[in-house]
Amino acid sequence: xxxxVRSHLILWFIIPLTLMxxxxxxxxxxxxxxxxxxxxxxxxxxxxxxxxxxxxVAEGEVRINMLYFSVNSLGTGGQGKLFYRVRDAQGRLLTGxxxxxxxxxxxxxxxxxxxVFAGTDLRALRLFIPVRGATAPVEVIVAESREGxxxxxxxxxxxxxxxxxxxxxxALLIAxxxxxxxxxxxxxxxxxxxKRSAHDLSPVEEKVPAEVSALVDSINHLMVxxxxxxxxxxxxxxxxxxxxxxxxxxxxxxxxxxxxxxxxPQLKQQLRAIRKTTDYASHTTQQLLKYxxxxxxxxxxxxxxxxxxxxxxxEACARLLxxxxxxxxxxxxxxxxxxxxxxxxxxxxxxxxxxxxDNASVHAGGADADYQGLIRVRLTEQSxxxxxxxxxxxxxxxxxxxxHVTERFYRVNRDEKGSGLGLAIVSQVAQSHGAQLQLxxxxxxxxxxxxxxxxxxDQQLAQ
Amino acid sequence: xxxxxLEDNAILAQGLRSVIEEAGYSxxxxxxxxxxxxxxxxxxxxxxMLDLGLPGMDGxxxxxxxxxxxxxxxxxxxxxxxRLDQRISGLExxxxxxxxxxxxxxxxxxxxxxxxxxxxxFSDNRLKNGDLELCLASRTLTLKGEEVVLHRRELAVLExxxxxxxxxxxxxxxxxxxxxxEQDISxxxxxxxxxxxxxxxxxxxxxxxxxxLGYLMDNxx
Numbered sequence: 218x219x220x221x222v223r224s225h226l227i228l229w230f231i232i233p234l235t236l237m238x239x240x241x242x243x244x245x246x247x248x249x250x251x252x253x254x255x256x257x258x259x260x261x262x263x264x265x266x267x268x269x270x271x272x273x274v275a276e277g278e279v280r281i282n283m284l285y286f287s288v289n290s291l292g293t294g295g296q297g298k299l300f301y302r303v304r305d306a307q308g309r310l311l312t313g314x315x316x317x318x319x320x321x322x323x324x325x326x327x328x329x330x331x332x333v334f335a336g337t338d339l340r341a342l343r344l345f346i347p348v349r350g351a352t353a354p355v356e357v358i359v360a361e362s363r364e365g366x367x368x369x370x371x372x373x374x375x376x377x378x379x380x381x382x383x384x385x386x387x388a389l390l391i392a393x394x395x396x397x398x399x400x401x402x403x404x405x406x407x408x409x410x411x412k413r414s415a416h417d418l419s420p421v422e423e424k425v426p427a428e429v430s431a432l433v434d435s436i437n438h439l440m441v442x443x444x445x446x447x448x449x450x451x452x453x454x455x456x457x458x459x460x461x462x463x464x465x466x467x468x469x470x471x472x473x474x475x476x477x478x479x480x481x482p483q484l485k486q487q488l489r490a491i492r493k494t495t496d497y498a499s500h501t502t503q504q505l506l507k508y509x510x511x512x513x514x515x516x517x518x519x520x521x522x523x524x525x526x527x528x529x530x531x532e533a534c535a536r537l538l539x540x541x542x543x544x545x546x547x548x549x550x551x552x553x554x555x556x557x558x559x560x561x562x563x564x565x566x567x568x569x570x571x572x573x574x575d576n577a578s579v580h581a582g583g584a585d586a587d588y589q590g591l592i593r594v595r596l597t598e599q600s601x602x603x604x605x606x607x608x609x610x611x612x613x614x615x616x617x618x619x620x621h622v623t624e625r626f627y628r629v630n631r632d633e634k635g636s637g638l639g640l641a642i643v644s645q646v647a648q649s650h651g652a653q654l655q656l657x658x659x660x661x662x663x664x665x666x667x668x669x670x671x672x673x674x675d676q677q678l679a680q
Numbered sequence: 681x682x683x684x685x686l687e688d689n690a691i692l693a694q695g696l697r698s699v700i701e702e703a704g705y706s707x708x709x710x711x712x713x714x715x716x717x718x719x720x721x722x723x724x725x726x727x728x729m730l731d732l733g734l735p736g737m738d739g740x741x742x743x744x745x746x747x748x749x750x751x752x753x754x755x756x757x758x759x760x761x762x763r764l765d766q767r768i769s770g771l772e773x774x775x776x777x778x779x780x781x782x783x784x785x786x787x788x789x790x791x792x793x794x795x796x797x798x799x800x801x802f803s804d805n806r807l808k809n810g811d812l813e814l815c816l817a818s819r820t821l822t823l824k825g826e827e828v829v830l831h832r833r834e835l836a837v838l839e840x841x842x843x844x845x846x847x848x849x850x851x852x853x854x855x856x857x858x859x860x861x862e863q864d865i866s867x868x869x870x871x872x873x874x875x876x877x878x879x880x881x882x883x884x885x886x887x888x889x890x891x892x893l894g895y896l897m898d899n900x901x
Contacts, residue, residue, distance in 0.1 A: 462760040463689060466782030470695035473785045499782045534893050535848045542896070550892030
């Protein structure tokens with residue numbers, strides 16, 4: 218099945234063309250053979266008729282005068298071999314080749330026929346020429362080999378072939394050009410659509426001929442619908458976040474107040490559990506929304522501005538510092554003293570880093586213990602890439618789990634500490650920024666996550 | 681100390697009121713934005729807790745109105761919107777702090793205390809953290825009641841830490857806060873001042889170094 222319109226059109230042009238050239242040559246050959254035969258035949262007849270003036274009757278017998286006779290005067294002027302035989306009514310050979318066969322049963326009276334003499338195919342003519350004074354006409358046979366005819370035919374045909382092929386090629390070129398021109402509106406639309414980013418849903422505004430405008434209208438209509446859908450999704454996300462937060466905070470406040478006023482230790486414990494669950498619900502909602510927003514096909518790489526990673530990392534660390542310190546952990550940021558210009562959405566990079574720090578803070582202790590140690594954030598240059606890494610000295614992740622931790626809702630310990638989305642968000646943010654995500658065991662056995670962003674060079678900045 | 685809470689959600693409002701009253705402040709509660717300006721103009725409040733999604737008048741509008749009229753009342757914003765998402769920052773509009781829903785009531789009290797501490801330090805004239813007490817009028821520092829003598833600049837640094845305890849402070853921030861028109865202070869100088877303060881006060885200084893990020897004074901109360 219051929220998909221492209223262009224190859225369809227070309228194929229539909231080439232197949233008839235290649236069939237028509239041999240057909241036209243075949244017809245030409247048929248017609249030409251007849252015409253050539255006719256003209257060669259008539260010349261042969263003229264040659265044969267020349268014997269008339271040489272024939273005379275002497276002493277009651279037919280004689281022939283062969284003085285100044287040239288065999289070429291019989292023929293058609295070609296390169297062919299010529300044979301002749303002249304016999305009187307009694308069958309006596311007057312001149313020529315005795316062995317040259319008459320038409321035999323093929324022919325009664327005058328006419329053309331084919332014969333073979335001395336191993337050569339011949340076209341022969343038999344004439345009966347009346348001689349004044351003789352009782353019966355003299356039989357004259359003139360035969361010519363076919364080289365002349367065939368040579369001329371070949372010449373005609375090869376010329377025709379050259380002309381036909383030439384015409385065919387120019388027709389093909391014209392057709393290709395016409396197809397190219399005809400398809401160019403489609404190509405323009407295609408390249409206009411391809412050049413734009415997945416985020417750009419503005420209508421296609423190419424000038425197109427009437428046949429294509431219906432298609433463009435449909436595409437534009439679809440664009441409008443997609444844009445509306447995306448706006449609905451974004452709005453829905455914002456609504457979910459906003460509408461869930463208030464009731465969750467109500468539950469949390471109620472649980473906290475009840476816990477304070479309550480004396481029953483068992484009830485207190487349950488109220489504390491409610492508080493924790495609301496925290497978890499709220500956290501999961503936030504993480505889900507972040508996960509939805511960072512989906513790489515919704516992020517337009519072209520619209521990302523160049524930004525120094527240094528202050529972005531600083532802010533993300535500062536944001537989480539108190540939480541980390543409260544958990545008895547330490548946080549440090551080690552950054553090379555240089556700018557790290559990277560094409561990024563600073564808010565998403567902050568999500569990436571806060572998720573990595575949070576991941577270390579919550580999970581580095583393993584299933585049963587809380588992590589008490591250092592979380593080290595590094596920002597360094599590594600062969601033209603900005604390497605942002607977060608390292609902990611915790612229990613690490615088993616090797617078999619490494620490849621799964623970026624899947625959403627995957628949990629290493631099946632514990633309920635996190636939303637199961639942290640590293641999935643990290644992975645999505647990395648993907649939508651064209652960054653590389655690497656997870657491996659750190660030198661202390663903990664987890665070392667590196668994200669390698671392509672650095673924007675001074676040259677690119679200048680452009 | 682009087683605090684005005686502008687919050688239209690009854691449950692949250694009651695929770696905030698009870699926990700803040702428990703912490704020793706008196707509280708007025710208002711559930712509609714349209715009267716807020718009139719109440720605030722009486723000038724009797726020391727802190728405003730402002731929900732951004734109010735009926736009547738939007739929280740940000742109220743804040744803008746106050747700041748345009750140079751009303752210096754400290755404001756803590758309460759919002760259901762994600763701080764990172766919301767590209768206009770309430771802090772830039774002149775809020776002193778930001779509470780994202782859902783919040784814990786304990787955290788609310790801590791934030792209220794911190795904001796009031798920062799705004800009141802001058803009228804109260806005293807900054808305390810653990811055994812450390814700085815009298816702003818006499819510029820004297822006492823540790824467990826005994827006076828410790830610090831250099832003028834060291835005292836200024838310590839004052840800034842005491843005002844902002846529990847908050848991460850970058851070296852540049854500290855340097856900016858004590859720099860004067862006559863003299864710039866480098867971030868490197870801050871390291872020297874901090875190490876001198878630590879030497880003189882020992883653990884009581886409670887200043888942590890957070891590598892790559894700055895300093896943080898632990899809140900010991």
